[in-house]
Amino acid sequence: xxxxxxxxxxxxxxxxxxxxxxxxxxxxxxxxxxxxxxxxxxxxxxxxxxxxxxxxxxxxxxxxxxxxxxxxxxxxxxxxxxxxxxxxxxxxxxxxxxxxxxxxxxxxxxxxxxxxxxxxxxxxxxxxxxxxxxxxxxxxxxxxxxxxxxxxxxxxxxxxxxxxxxxxxxxxxxxxxxxxxxxxxxxxxxxxxxxxxxxxxxxxxxxxxxxxxxxxxxxxxxxxxxxxxxxxxxxxx
Amino acid sequence: xxxxxxxxxxxxxxxxxxxxxxxxxxxxxxxxxxxxxxxxxxxxxxxxxxxxxxxxxxxxxxxxxxxxxxxxxxxxxxxxxxxxxxxxxxxxxxxxxxxxxxxxxxxxxxxxxxxxxxxxxxxxxxxxxxxxxxxxxxxxxxxxxxxxxxxxxxxxxxxxxxxxxxxxxxxxxxxxxxxxxxxxxxxxxxxxxxxxxxxxxxxxxxxxxxxxxxxxxxxxxxxxxxxxxxxxxxxxxxxxxxxxxxxxxxxxxxxxxxxxxxxxxxxxxxxxxxxxxxxxxxxxxxxxxxxxxxxxxxxxxxxxxxxxxxxxxxxxxxxxxxxx
Numbered sequence: 001x002x003x004x005x006x007x008x009x010x011x012x013x014x015x016x017x018x019x020x021x022x023x024x025x026x027x028x029x030x031x032x033x034x035x036x037x038x039x040x041x042x043x044x045x046x047x048x049x050x051x052x053x054x055x056x057x058x059x060x061x062x063x064x065x066x067x068x069x070x071x072x073x074x075x076x077x078x079x080x081x082x083x084x085x086x087x088x089x090x091x092x093x094x095x096x097x098x099x100x101x102x103x104x105x106x107x108x109x110x111x112x113x114x115x116x117x118x119x120x121x122x123x124x125x126x127x128x129x130x131x132x133x134x135x136x137x138x139x140x141x142x143x144x145x146x147x148x149x150x151x152x153x154x155x156x157x158x159x160x161x162x163x164x165x166x167x168x169x170x171x172x173x174x175x176x177x178x179x180x181x182x183x184x185x186x187x188x189x190x191x192x193x194x195x196x197x198x199x200x201x202x203x204x205x206x207x208x209x210x211x212x213x214x215x216x217x218x219x220x221x222x223x224x225x226x227x228x229x230x231x232x233x234x235x236x237x
Numbered sequence: 238x239x240x241x242x243x244x245x246x247x248x249x250x251x252x253x254x255x256x257x258x259x260x261x262x263x264x265x266x267x268x269x270x271x272x273x274x275x276x277x278x279x280x281x282x283x284x285x286x287x288x289x290x291x292x293x294x295x296x297x298x299x300x301x302x303x304x305x306x307x308x309x310x311x312x313x314x315x316x317x318x319x320x321x322x323x324x325x326x327x328x329x330x331x332x333x334x335x336x337x338x339x340x341x342x343x344x345x346x347x348x349x350x351x352x353x354x355x356x357x358x359x360x361x362x363x364x365x366x367x368x369x370x371x372x373x374x375x376x377x378x379x380x381x382x383x384x385x386x387x388x389x390x391x392x393x394x395x396x397x398x399x400x401x402x403x404x405x406x407x408x409x410x411x412x413x414x415x416x417x418x419x420x421x422x423x424x425x426x427x428x429x430x431x432x433x434x435x436x437x438x439x440x441x442x443x444x445x446x447x448x449x450x451x452x453x454x455x456x457x458x459x460x461x462x463x464x465x466x467x468x469x470x471x472x473x474x475x476x477x478x479x480x481x482x483x484x485x486x487x488x489x490x491x492x493x494x495x496x497x498x499x500x501x502x503x504x505x506x507x508x509x510x511x512x513x514x515x516x517x518x519x520x521x522x523x524x525x526x527x528x529x530x531x532x533x534x535x536x537x538x539x540x541x542x543x544x545x546x547x548x549x550x551x552x553x554x555x556x557x558x559x560x561x
Contacts, residue, residue, distance in 0.1 A: 029265035034272025041277030042284060049285075056288040056334065057323035057530045058386055069284040118528075120535065130523075140521045191521060194384065195502060196331040196431045 028092050035096045039103035042070050043110075060118055067111040068144075068192075069199075072185045074104035076207050079182060083213035098158050101178070105155040108148050144188035147181045154178060182207045289322040289337035295460035295467075301393060303375040307449065307547050310377045315388040315530050317457050323530060324464045325382065326483060327432055328417065328424035335426070340463030343423050343484065348468050354489035355410035364468050368454055370403060371395035375458070376451055378474035380481070381513045381542045387527045392472055393455030398446045400488070406442070410490035413445040414438075415471055415482045432498050438471065438482035439495040439509070441551075449474055449547050475544040477511040508561040512552070513542035517561050 046066060049055045055062045078100035081093035113121075119131050135145050154175055156162075163171045186207055190200040303309055326336040350367055353359035373393055381387045401413065419435035421427045427434045444450060451472040454461055461467040466483025473480050479499050489495075499507035506520055515525045515538040526535040541548050552560075 028268060029261065030267070030269030031272055034269040035276055037269075038273040038276030039280070041273065042280045045281060045285065054288055056286075057319035058333075058528065060528065060533060061386070062286070066284045066286075070280055073280060073283050118535070134523065138521055195327070196429070 028095065031092060032096060032099060035099045036103070039074065039099065039106075042066070043107075060114065064111065064114045064118065067107045067114060068189065071104050071107035071111055072182075072189060072203055074100050074107060075178070075182055075185060076203060076210065078104060079178065079207065079210045083210050083217070086213065086217040102155060102158060105151045108151055112145070112148050140188065140191040143184050143191065147184035147188060150177050150181050150184070154181075179211060182211075286332055286334060289334040291318055292321060292337055292340065292462060292464075295462055297458055298373070298393065298455050298460050300458045301373045301375050303377070307544060308374075308376045308378075310379050310389055310543070312377075312379060312389045312529075313531075314377060314391050319530050320388055320390060320456065321462050321464055325384075325478065326426075326464055326466070328426045328434075328436065328484070329464065330426045331429075331431060336464030337462075339425060340467075342425065343463040343467065345460075345463065345468040345484075348486075350469060350485060351487040351489075352404050353487070354414070354491050355407045356490055357405040357407060364454075367400075367469075368395075371399050373454070376472075378449075378451070378472060379542050380472075380474060380478050381527055381538065383477040383479055383507070383511070383519065383524075385522060385524070385527050386530055387538075388530050390472075391457050392451060392453040393458060394451055394453035394472070396448060397450040397452050397471070398448060400452060401442070401445055401490075404488070404490065406490050409492045411442055412491045412494055413440050413442055414487075414489040414491050414495040415485050416487040416489070417482055418484045418486045432502055435486075436482060436498045437495065438480055438497050439491075440471075440473065440480075441494075442490070444473070444548075444551055447548060447551065449544060475513060475541040475548045477513055479507065480511050510552075510555075510557070510560050512548075512557060512561075513538060514540060514557055514561070516540075517558055 046055075046063060050059060050063075078097050081097040081100075084090055084093040116131065119134070120127065134141050136142065154177060157166065157171065157174060166174065186200060186204040189203060190197060193200055322337045323333050324336040325333065329336040329339040329342075346364070348364040349361050350364060351359070351361045373395060376392050376394070378390055378392060379387060380390050397413075415438045417436040418424065419427065424434075440450065451474075453466070453470050453472050454468060456462065456465055461470065463484075466481070466485075469485045470483040471481050471485065494509065497509060499511075500509055513524075518524050524538055527538045528535050539545070
């Protein structure tokens with residue numbers, strides 16, 4: 001897990017003339033803040049679109065759809081970190097995983113908020129009963145709502161200290177929930193589409209591939225270890 | 238990751254010893270900008286569906302007399318720009334902005350309509366001739382989409398009943414089947430097998446003879462835009478919007494109930510009748526409320542879309558939960 005905020009290189013220009021004290025140079029300065037700002041770009045564009053009327057004739061539905069797709073896309077991106085490391089050996093994807101996950105949670109929360117507003121949250125005739133009815137009666141909503149609920153503990157324990165508090169093993173187990181959440185997200189998207197399932201299918205295939213890569217590589221490595229070929233294998237971590 | 242052999246490490250150690258702050262800053266700034274562009278741009282491409290531009294206005298075909306009563310919903314008419322850029326017309330694509338973007342590929346003249354089936358004499362008639370058979374009239378109808386949104390549309394056209402009578406049905410005619418144009422050149426969406434093409438819809442003949450059932454050739458006093466179903470479409474305001482088949486090339490009177498496109502695609506979700514009914518939910522969402530395009534909140538959906546006085550008697554004795 002990486003810290004998204006302090007970049008060791010960002011203050012470099014201030015000490016231009018003097019010899020710089022020896023310190024570690026990050027190869028990826030700017031990456032973390034870039035992810036955060038890049039991930040917030042769609043939100044800024046949505047606000048801009050809302051101002052200019054570019055959300056179309058049914059802005060509520062447009063926001064609903066867009067926040068949902070963004071959440072799923074970011075969640076799947078965060079899932080790509082480990083397979084990328086396994087395939088390429090890169091470690092930088094793992095450093096931005098937390099930021100991606102939290103951005104996914106942000107858009108999922110906006111998605112739920114738009115749904116609640118649509119159910120009348122701002123109208124004054126908001127009925128918790130209608131929401132509960134919806135969540136209980138319609139599998140499409142049940143699945144989506146469950147996915148969001150399961151993201152909450154993950155978001156809450158994504159901060160420094162949580163790993164220590166929970167212990168690494170428990171923290172890891174908890175965060176494996178994300179596989180389940182992604183599956184629920186894809187099913188929810190699939191069910192929400194009236195007929196053309198191309199997009200949910202693509203998201204589903206990408207997510208399935210990423211999950212499969214983990215399994216394949218895990219299998220591959222454990223076989224290597226068991227076979228006593230550890231000498232040639234890339235050392236772990 | 239210690240892939241590099243040890244003899245290569247001094248080089249990187251050296252560069253760590255004398256970092257160039259300027260270069261480092263530029264490098265970070267570059268990574269930052271690249272990441273923002275890649276992630277922000279990528280997410281935008283994935284998720285943002287741009288709206289359609291306003292199209293050139295079709296020709297005026299004139300305002301006609303407007304019958305009052307149920308033919309003139311007193312609700313505020315949906316702005317033309319929204320009524321023509323937010324459409325479901327899968328022949329042009331599944332996104333709501335696709336029809337307005339793609340409609341230029343549709344050629345509505347010359348256009349003929351085949352009138353056949355259980356009629357005394359089948360015929361194929363040019364659209365302009367067909368249109369000249371009837372005086373055109375304006376009708377302001379509510380339109381409720383099965384997806385939970387609604388509009389108020391100022392159609393221009395003629396009652397379907399007149400056309401049915403003109404077709405001179407035989408005694409066996411029980412249903413009216415409508416077929417849309419099948420042409421992948423004009424309808425690029427038909428290259429996708431998302432629905433079975435051509436699009437088909439049907440009504441019971443007594444539904445078709447109801448004075449509310451309407452054939453539209455215009456909108457807002459102008460020729461119907463391609464995205465709204467030019468040059469000839471069905472409007473049955475007490476039914477969900479998908480019953481209002483667009484760009485009709487054939488009308489057939491039949492003895493048996495015809496198959497309809499959406500009931501083939503998902504028989505558990507879209508029935509033959511598709512009457513607007515707030516008490517019968519779609520399996521995936523409630524039909525109790527709707528969003529009028531142009532409004533942010535929702536309003537309660539009315540039985541038969543508010544046309545119960547005119548059409549409820551058509552369905553007396555029919556279980557509308559079963560016959561949805």
